[in-house]
Amino acid sequence: MPKIVIAIDGYSSCGKSTTAKAVAARMGYGYIDTGAMYRAVSLYFIRERISLSNQREVLAALDAIHITFNHNKRTGRNETCLNGLNVEEEIRKMYISNIVSEVSAIPEVRWAMVAQQQKMGRRRGVVMDGRDIGTKVFPDAEVKVFMTADTYTRARRRQEELLEKGEMVNLDEIIQNLEKRDKIDTTRTESPLVQAPDAELLDTSHMTIEEQVDWVIERADRRLAEIHRLSGSQTKKA
DSSP states (O other), X not given: OOOOEEEEEEOTTSSHHHHHHHHHHHHTOEEEEXXXXXXXXXXXXXXXXXXXXXXXXXXXXXXXXXXXXXXXXXXXXXXXXXXXXXXXTGGGSHHHHHHHHHHHTSHHHHXXXXXXXXXXXXXXXXXXXXXXXXXXXXXXXXXXXXXXXXXXXXXXXXXXXXXXXXXXXXXXXXXXXXXXXXXXXXXXXXXXXXXXXXXXXXXXXXXOHHXXXXXXXXXXXXXXXXXXXXXXXXXHHO
16 A cells, blocks of 8 residues: 655644544654754754844854654553754743744755755655645645634644643633734745645644544545555556
């Protein structure tokens, strides 16, 4: 059975990462959290006091950044490592959310991360989620999904995630953060957040994670069946 690339793009806090992880687990595919990569870069920039407007500093910092993903067998979770250190919990905090869209809008940052992401997914059999997977990273992905949800639902979900980690954040602050990130993501010059013409729209406002996963799996199964059918037809012709 051939393996494919599943690209899940969309707005923040729509359930992209949770859905992508579950889809990858059910299909036996690798999972690449591209948003975590930009969060890790943001963390490095903050710790090293990198000026976002200083191109020389940004380029030097990118040369020193190495991001990997480890699967924790005990927790069953993927963990983001920055230069060998587990930063999974730290990069999910609100202060990172407040800067990540600005960092990811820097062309040099996107070029560096896209190159790493394309290398990771070259062998296919991966599920990637982010902002430009179906338009920039893997425009030839066999399955493309663009996720959205109303702002209030997204903010409430984000607040629940933060509360689970012991971080209390006012809902209005989260809404403002989401609106700011949406504006930056959709208007940036380099790889803006847009729905690819061949991506299917998935509004998760009133869906459970299980329903979202089933929805994506159904599209993936349909695409795999189509590829298998075309492959068999070409074999018969030969």
